[in-house]
Amino acid sequence: MKTLLGRRTRVLAATTATAGLVLLTACTSTDDGDGGASRTAAGGVELAKAGQLTTCTHLPYPPFQSEIDGKVQGFDVALVDLVAEDLEVKQEILDTPFENFKTGAFLNSGECDLAAAGMTITDERKKNVDFSDPYFNATQAVLVDKKAGVTSLADVKSKNVELGAQAQTTGEDYVKGEGFDPVSFESSDAVLNGLRTGQVKAVVIDFPVVQGWLKDKATADAYEVVDNLDTGEQYGFTVKKGNTALQEAIDKALSDAKEDGTYKKLYEQWIGPYDESAASPAAS
Numbered sequence: 001m002k003t004l005l006g007r008r009t010r011v012l013a014a015t016t017a018t019a020g021l022v023l024l025t026a027c028t029s030t031d032d033g034d035g036g037a038s039r040t041a042a043g044g045v046e047l048a049k050a051g052q053l054t055t056c057t058h059l060p061y062p063p064f065q066s067e068i069d070g071k072v073q074g075f076d077v078a079l080v081d082l083v084a085e086d087l088e089v090k091q092e093i094l095d096t097p098f099e100n101f102k103t104g105a106f107l108n109s110g111e112c113d114l115a116a117a118g119m120t121i122t123d124e125r126k127k128n129v130d131f132s133d134p135y136f137n138a139t140q141a142v143l144v145d146k147k148a149g150v151t152s153l154a155d156v157k158s159k160n161v162e163l164g165a166q167a168q169t170t171g172e173d174y175v176k177g178e179g180f181d182p183v184s185f186e187s188s189d190a191v192l193n194g195l196r197t198g199q200v201k202a203v204v205i206d207f208p209v210v211q212g213w214l215k216d217k218a219t220a221d222a223y224e225v226v227d228n229l230d231t232g233e234q235y236g237f238t239v240k241k242g243n244t245a246l247q248e249a250i251d252k253a254l255s256d257a258k259e260d261g262t263y264k265k266l267y268e269q270w271i272g273p274y275d276e277s278a279a280s281p282a283a284s
Contacts, residue, residue, distance in 0.1 A: 134234035
């Protein structure tokens with residue numbers, strides 16, 4: 001596989017109420033310097049650090065999480081803020097390599113309470129982490145340079161067009177299963193940049209990411225979606241195996257948001273026109 005990687009781990013203050021972005025070296029131990037403060041939040045939820053809900057993510061992944069105006073913002077961030085509000089704490093974000101989400105490493109080490117990264121619920125991942133109820137139905141888009149002259153994923157293969165995908169994702173897994181040897185990029189932003197700079201002429205990537213990218217007219221004039229692959233994917237947040245209290249708190253926040261209209265409002269703010277089928281997946 002051809003891989004383009006290289007990212008540092010960092011901690012980011014990421015609540016919508018936070019005025020700025022804080023960059024720190026990721027901690028390598030679970031010593032949080034709480035000074036004896038209780039780690040038990042509202043509802044009896046035990047947290048990695050007192051007074052904060054620590055979220056593992058992987059940046060950038062707009063519209064779910066990315067750095068905007070000095071703050072980490074996005075659909076996932078806003079939803080987890082609702083969980084933090086219910087727990088009467090603030091959210092802090094730790095930016096980590098995407099591959100750690102498969103193993104739950106940072107959850108198991110106590111560095112994060114939950115992971116939110118536009119992550120697809122899979123049986124393989126369930127072996128290492130517990131998922132919340134699904135909060136978003138996702139499809140994979142085949143995005144191409146219009147100059148490549150391809151009209152489908154099959155066309156990409158038959159014409160031997162260089163294809164890119166994000167490493168360790170279901171999109172990459174899917175195209176490998178279809179016989180491709182994709183150029184592997186470390187983030188969704190890197191995937192799109194690879195397309196923009198001509199490293200690849202086509203990419204497979206989550207459709208919501210493409211929606212935001214094509215809002216720019218110049219971009220839409222040069223690139224287009226030629227296939228939409230319904231892979232039956234649903235996004236979920238993850239917690240450490242057995243962390244039922246936090247899992248239930250997340251599920252309650254998601255359910256309440258859908259019932260009171262907050263979910264719809266956030267969906268329209270970060271993703272676009274409200275899509276009932278994408279926004280209301282059944283509980284797993």
